[in-house]
Amino acid sequence: ASGRVYNFSAGPAVLPEPVLLEVKEELPVYRNLGTSILEISHRSPEYAEIDASAKALLRKLLGLGEEWHVLFLQGGASLQFHQVPLNFLPKDGSADYLITGAWAQKAYKEAKFLGNARVAASSEDRNFSYIPDPSTWELDPKAAYLHFTSNNTIYGTQFQTEPEAEVPLVCDASSDFLSRRITPERYGLIYAGAQKNVGPAGVTVVLIRDDFLQRRNQPLPTMLDYGTHAGKLFNTPPVFAVYIVEKVLRWLEGLGGLPAIEAINDRKAALLYERIDRTDFYRGTAEPGARSKMNVTFRLPTEELEQRFVAEAKQAGLIGLKGHRSVGGLRASIYNACPIEAVEALVSFMDYFEQRYG
Amino acid sequence: ASGRVYNFSAGPAVLPEPVLLEVKEELPVYRNLGTSILEISHRSPEYAEIDASAKALLRKLLGLGEEWHVLFLQGGASLQFHQVPLNFLPKDGSADYLITGAWAQKAYKEAKFLGNARVAASSEDRNFSYIPDPSTWELDPKAAYLHFTSNNTIYGTQFQTEPEAEVPLVCDASSDFLSRRITPERYGLIYAGAQKNVGPAGVTVVLIRDDFLQRRNQPLPTMLDYGTHAGKLFNTPPVFAVYIVEKVLRWLEGLGGLPAIEAINDRKAALLYERIDRTDFYRGTAEPGARSKMNVTFRLPTEELEQRFVAEAKQAGLIGLKGHRSVGGLRASIYNACPIEAVEALVSFMDYFEQRYG
Ligand SMILES: Cc1ncc(COP(=O)(O)O)c(C=O)c1O
Ligand SMILES: Cc1ncc(COP(=O)(O)O)c(C=O)c1O
Ligand SMILES: [Mg+2]
Ligand SMILES: [Mg+2]
Ligand SMILES: [Mg+2]
Ligand SMILES: [Mg+2]
Structure with missing residues (x-):
């Protein structure tokens, strides 16, 4: 425009311009609803359709099988820094972190707050200008997971290939989510704040493999338990943000x-x-x-x-x-x-x- | 329309129709920015202006002095059910809850998960069709706070007057926020999911009095520590939801x-x-x-x-x-x-x- x-x-x-124009077109009335998408119940069939479509598109784009849960959460990637170890760092175990930038550091800090998080490698010595060579990583084969930041938004570095590890990967993919193909089998959990590659601020996409989900600590505060959100809407989702994500995913699928x-x-x-x-x-x-x-x-x-x-x-x-x-x-x-x-x-x-x- | x-x-x-029409008008270009409000940094002067305006309007509407912090958080009122006791239920103390509906019950459940939460009164005996008379409340004068749900969205009941207690009130005001005048002095904290009275889903308004904030437990996970968000943007806020809240507040002020x-x-x-x-x-x-x-x-x-x-x-x-x-x-x-x-x-x-x- x-x-x-x-x-x-x-x-x-x-955001893709066609998405914005569609949003504009659908204000102040969505379809034949007589009201905008901002004003309807998240339990309505119309929102259920958007939610289901967005989840189906994510599955299709990433090639995720039925063993994956797709969640639309709130709180940004920053809340995931806490929620991941709260769910998956065992009281008597540990988790490995690859420190490749400021966001990875913050993720590590929250894990360490809760338990035994280990630095498996770091590129802080040269101001995070590189990704440590896998041969130098000190991986713990007993770690509950290996956390990494696939793309370091601030320093302009990116893992050129996905880490290989004996343990499930947990990935902060906030700034390169859906920008290239991935190998889902390697991951237990992938999270991404939507506001870079997949939508507006206000929704965090979380993908969790079911066998990984089943390993989580119990009991947990209801809202921070990933199980609360797997397969159902527990509380009011960020409707408008998901509505835009769905459009962005359709746009992406349309591109190929x-x-x-x-x-x-x-x-x-x-x-x-x-x-x-x-x-x-x-x-x-x-x-x-x-x-x-x-x-x-x-x-x-x-x-x-x-x-x-x-x-x-x-x-x-x-x-x-x-x-x-x-x-x-x-x-x-x-x-x-x-x-x-x-x-x-x-x-x-x-x-x-x-x-x-x- | x-x-x-x-x-x-x-x-x-x-939502107020004028608000929706303004939003439509501001797509896909906000003011003279050359881009929509959905696509700019939350550190930009334009978003800072929205954030500041929304907070100033809330202060003005509610008559809040400088001792109040105004926060725009994510996760819905449901995350507040956890965050409130995480911050304010002392390890060696307790908090009182008035159980007047399903939401109050959920708030109480999360508090009990973390520590010593007491039921000060309940209307469950008659299916939450009433508000227990204050003369029947069993208040603990040593409680860290008294939690209540000012309006019970599901059962259609509402506190006709604000509770009186020796301890600070903590209020889930999700479904009657800004619908009537309140007495801020009585409260330590007020929270409200925006999606009923003040905006779209995706942002939770939290008001905290500074002296109450200072009593919070330490240390806490960064994102769940109210102190992290008081007076600054820690991570990406739900920009679009706050942008609409600001317009709704202006509309409300315009009404008187x-x-x-x-x-x-x-x-x-x-x-x-x-x-x-x-x-x-x-x-x-x-x-x-x-x-x-x-x-x-x-x-x-x-x-x-x-x-x-x-x-x-x-x-x-x-x-x-x-x-x-x-x-x-x-x-x-x-x-x-x-x-x-x-x-x-x-x-x-x-x-x-x-x-x-x-
Ligand atoms: C890689 C990465 N992780 C985490 C974050 C923090 O995300 P949020 O602001 O949604 O909490 C960012 C934000 O820029 C990021 O780029
Ligand atoms: C009084 C009250 N509290 C809490 C909630 C839950 O809010 P959310 O869905 O934003 O978590 C609701 C939702 O209807 C409510 O009416
Ligand atoms: Mg970085
Ligand atoms: Mg050169
Ligand atoms: Mg209720
Ligand atoms: Mg009658």
Whole structure:
């Protein structure tokens, strides 16, 4: 639609424009209901249909069998940092954590608060600019799970391949969920705040394999027990957020699902890294073997130039390019809903900017 | 707008139509941002403005001084059932609960899971059709707090006056929040799922007085510690839900705030109860001294007639009238955003229905 800019925000992040136009169209009346989707009971057939459709689409896109539970929870990925160990860290056992960034650290902190969480590997020594080589991981074969952050939103690194471990993986996939194919068999649980790759802020997608779910600690506070939410709506879900997620999933399926989006994401990332590498003016901060296809972090020769870049890019209709406040520099988040045209426009702007200030 | 019906849903519930039209207008581009409100960082100045405005409006409407913290959390009122005792039920102390309905019971259950929670009074003996008289309450003057459910959404009862106790009140105000004036001094904490009186599903408003906050247990899991959220955004809030809450609050202030809405709510409830009482065909289920001005529960002579009532009302453009699945009968939820015209239309339909089937 007219007046839309290219949005590289790290999250909440750009949504597919057709989804937004559908939402607009469905206000203030959804279908023939005489009321909007915001105003109906979560026990209504209309919401049940949305909930079921979103769950079916997730199963289909990821190839999840019946042994998987699909949950739409609240509290963000941050609440999962607590809920995962509360459910799955045994009183007399331990869990392993791979520390590859600030979010992984926070997840580890909450686990340690509850019990015996171990650092299996960390890349903190070089400011989280890489993913530790699996040969260096100190894995405990008796761990209840191995937790990792598949994509490190802040530092612009990403696991290039899924970890291999004897124990079930638990993955914070907040910033690369549904951006590429995965191997579900390796996982016990996958969680993702929706606001990067799959919807707006306000819903957290949680996938749990049933045999893993059955191992959880008991008893637990009702709302924090994953079992409470498996297979039923216990309390009021974040209706509107799930409604948008369902539309985003349909959009993704329409594109061709994960193989298709993976190819598109590969092209977008290649374009941008190629531009960064072409000259010394731009400098990628993640080590080449660990580069994220979702969050592309880079620096310019000076902080002053970086500020100017952000400001002039905004004038040129490219927003959300400022790096995370904890690391500085630039960050272009190029999630699923970021069109290749946005990346092309950014690359052109980078050319122009270097010509002018380089 | 054309095509809108009268919606008596218990929650998620009707929203003010001007709010919905504003939301529609602001899609897919919010102001001059070039992107929608769904797609921008929660650290952006634009969201900060919404967050601050919503909090300022809540303070103004309720007359809250600087000693109050205003929080927008996730997880629904149901997560508060756990979070309240986790923070405020001391290991070596206790808390009192007034059991006036299914939600109060659930709150009590979560508290008992964590420690010493006491039943100070209960109306379960007559199916929660009344509010126990304060003279019968067995209050512990050493309790950390007295928890009550100001309005019992399912049973259609409501505290006619605020409890008096030596200890701070903790109130689940989910279904009558901002429907009438309150006396903030009596409370330590007030929480409300937004989806009845103040917005869409997906955000829970929590008000905490600072001196009460300071008494909380320590240490706590980060996300469940109210202190984490007091005065700052710790993680991604449910942006869109807060954005709507802010609009609803502005709408409420525009009407004249709590004194004005209280008068309107009094009129709506009086109209409906007057009709119920006029003939024997309709029978209110709450004892007259405990009647809710938000959820008006009533029965017809037979279940068959009740089903017919729901079906024919829907045909007549009056939806959401079915009672809660756990109690049956009819329930008209007439929250703030339910216009008096809706109640008038319902009363007319009740006249017609009784003439035809009475
Ligand atoms: C990888 C990762 N994990 C967790 C979070 C925290 O998510 P939330 O704000 O939904 O709690 C983020 C947010 O940016 C993230 O990128
Ligand atoms: C009084 C009251 N408390 C708590 C709840 C539960 O709220 P939620 O579904 O947001 O957890 C409800 C929901 O109807 C309610 O009416
Ligand atoms: Mg990170
Ligand atoms: Mg370079
Ligand atoms: Mg109730
Ligand atoms: Mg009567």
